[in-house]
Amino acid sequence: MNLAYRDVRHNLFRFVLTCLGLSLLMAVVLAMMGIYNGLVADALNIVRAPQADLWVVEAGRQGPFAESSKIPGATRDAVARLHGVSDAGSITYQTVEAAFAGKTLRLYIIGYERGHPGGPDVVVEGRGIGQSHFEAVADRKSGLVIGDRIALGRNRFEVVGLVEDAMNSGGDPVLYVTLADAQTLQSQLAPPAARVLEARGATGESGDTVAAVIARVDANADVDSVARTVRQWKHLSAMTQAEQEDLLVRSVVDRARRQIGLFLGILLTVSAVVIALIIYTMTMEKLKQIATLKLIGAPDRTIIGLIVQQSIALGAVGWAFGLMLILLIKDYFPRRVLLEPINATALAGIILVVCILASGLGIRAALRVDPATAIGG
Amino acid sequence: MADPQSRLIIDLKAISKHYGAGETRVDALRGVDLEVRSGEVVALLGPSGSGKTTLLNIIGCIIDPTEGRVWLDGEPVYENRWLRDDLRRLRLDKIGFIFQFHNLLPFLDAKDNVALVLQLAGKSAGEARRRAIELLDYLEVGNRKDAMPALLSGGEAQRVAIARALANSPRIILADEPTAALDSKRAGIVMDLLRKLAAEQDACIVAVTHDEKIYDRFDRLFHLRDGRLEDQEGSKA
Ligand SMILES: Nc1ncnc2c1ncn2[C@@H]1O[C@H](COP(=O)(O)OP(=O)(O)OP(=O)(O)O)[C@@H](O)[C@H]1O
Ligand SMILES: [Mg+2]
Helix, strand or coil, X not given: CCHXXXXXXXXXXXXXHHHHHHHHHHHHHHHHHHHHHHHHHHHHHHHHCCCCCEEEEECCCCCCCCXXXXXXXXXXXXXXXXXXXXXXXXXXXXEEEEEECCEEEEEEEEEECXXXXXXXXXXXXXXXCCCCCCEEEEEHHHCCCCCCEEEECCEEEEEEEEECCCECXXXXXXXXXXXXXXXXXXXXXXXXXXXXXXXXXXXXXXXXXXXXXEEEXXXXXXXXXXXXXXXXXXXXXXXXXXXXXXXXXXXHHHHHHHHHHHHHHHHHHHHHHHHHHHHHHHXXXXXXXXXXXXXXXXXXXXXXXXXXXXXHHHHHHHXXXXXXXXXXXXXXXXXXXXXXXXXXXXXXXXXXXXXXXXHHHHHHHHHHCCHHHHCCC | CCCCCCCEEEXXXXXXXXXXXXXXXXXXXXXXXXXXXXXXXXXXXXXXCCCHHHHHHHHCCCCCCCEEEEEEXXXXXXXXXXXXXXXXXXXXXXXXXXXXXXXXXCCCCHHHHHHHHHHHCCCCHHHHHHHHHHHHXXXXXXXXXXXXXXXCCHHHHHHHHHHHHHCCCCCEEXXXXXXXXXXXXXXXXXXXXXXXXXXXXXXXXXXXXXXXXXXXXXXXXXXEECCEEEEEECCCC
């Protein structure tokens, strides 16, 4: 007969209660892992969405995500003419706050040229932008639905399509508009002083500026050599897709990631201590029974089996409940909670190790207990 | 006196046991000799702190004597430096314990508390259970075989505990105040049962007791005083 199982069955209510408590803790740990992944994934999504090979930005700037970048709109034609470049598109990024249905929406506006790289990748509902003005494609998390009309600057935009998982590293949902609309919006929303200067033509810049030009390179062309060519233009700088992703993760996401990472570490430590305490007290409560078992001649492995099996059962059930719980609630988080199988597996591994270590403590106490303590008097 | 053809089961020579050292040293036993033969039922009497439990624990291979030698069923116990595991095996095969409080495992029902020791001794699950139920029937608690210990009365629990002590047909049954938790009628019944078992299974019984009403159920009474043993013939001699 399996003593661990019989003991659990005898104290089933308590065991389940303990497992539930543990599973809440596990759910928090998993949520933290998911938030961490979500943060990185969201940030990278924005960079990956245009499926670019090369990012052309303002010289000396780490744009357009880590730092702002401003280059002339004509850059796109120059880049498109380069040998090896198959397609290029201008793109702008800006964060705006817009009043909608009595609420203030914070949106990350991406302006792109229709027919060139930079637009929404997969439109999950509705359609892509079909006209050159006043249409928009929004991320579902913005709360906008197809047919909504939202005022941006002095114009109203109609939402014609929805995308998913498009947001900047701050979690602001994306709204795609055409490049021309985005540029208009940019000048309308610019600070009054800048607008006055611009009206007098004092800035020396035309209104036609974009944040970056993204380029796709022929399959047989060398991205690095194209990048070198671009860098020869003194006012421009070029980054490959890999460099851009790396930059984003290092500069934009890094601190948030370290913050969450550290918190995750603390959470894991706390969980480990809690699991260890539970298992240790579980064993301590059974010392008298363990003494009796020893007295009637049960071998050590029976006693070790009892403790180890129970703690592993506790960890496993807690983990499973926790996983179910987080899978049930993860979509209610305001930002993406992205759980990879590897996270759940890693947590299972950690819990297993903690359970075994904690049972080690209990086993030490159990093996030391004198069978004589089973005899009263 | 016991039957002269009976075998010597418990043989203690010059057993001493000290606890602690220096000023806090306690001499629990001082030079105890004890011989118990198969079929005998003997009592250990004595005031509190006189060393009764200590002596029982030494016979039960639970603690080592500081000095002296122990033979159980003809085999020297400590002389050949038995490993701990061999002591455990010895306890499993040859010794049955009955406690003042029954000490049944609370998470196993009556029959499985008994079956457990049979399984530990290598019996298959089915066989262990069959024999456990047989034993419970024999001790007249067969009707409670599926009850959890918490739901058994004191007398029932004690009989289940006796069934457990007997399960592996031990040569030696050690009982520390087996009747202390029972009323005098039940105490008499339990003692009669133990006597019957000792006779049938050719085992010996050593019981610690304070209960004068059951003194007449023993073949011999040993008085412990300050760690020394004084033999005294029992009323059944
Ligand atoms: N583990 C121990 N450590 C130190 N001293 C002990 C230990 N066990 C027993 N003693 C001491 O040894 C002496 C004998 O103890 P023992 O338990 O054998 O007495 P007893 O006759 O069983 O008493 P009671 O009738 O109260 O059960 C006592 O003075 C006790 O304090
Ligand atoms: Mg005692």
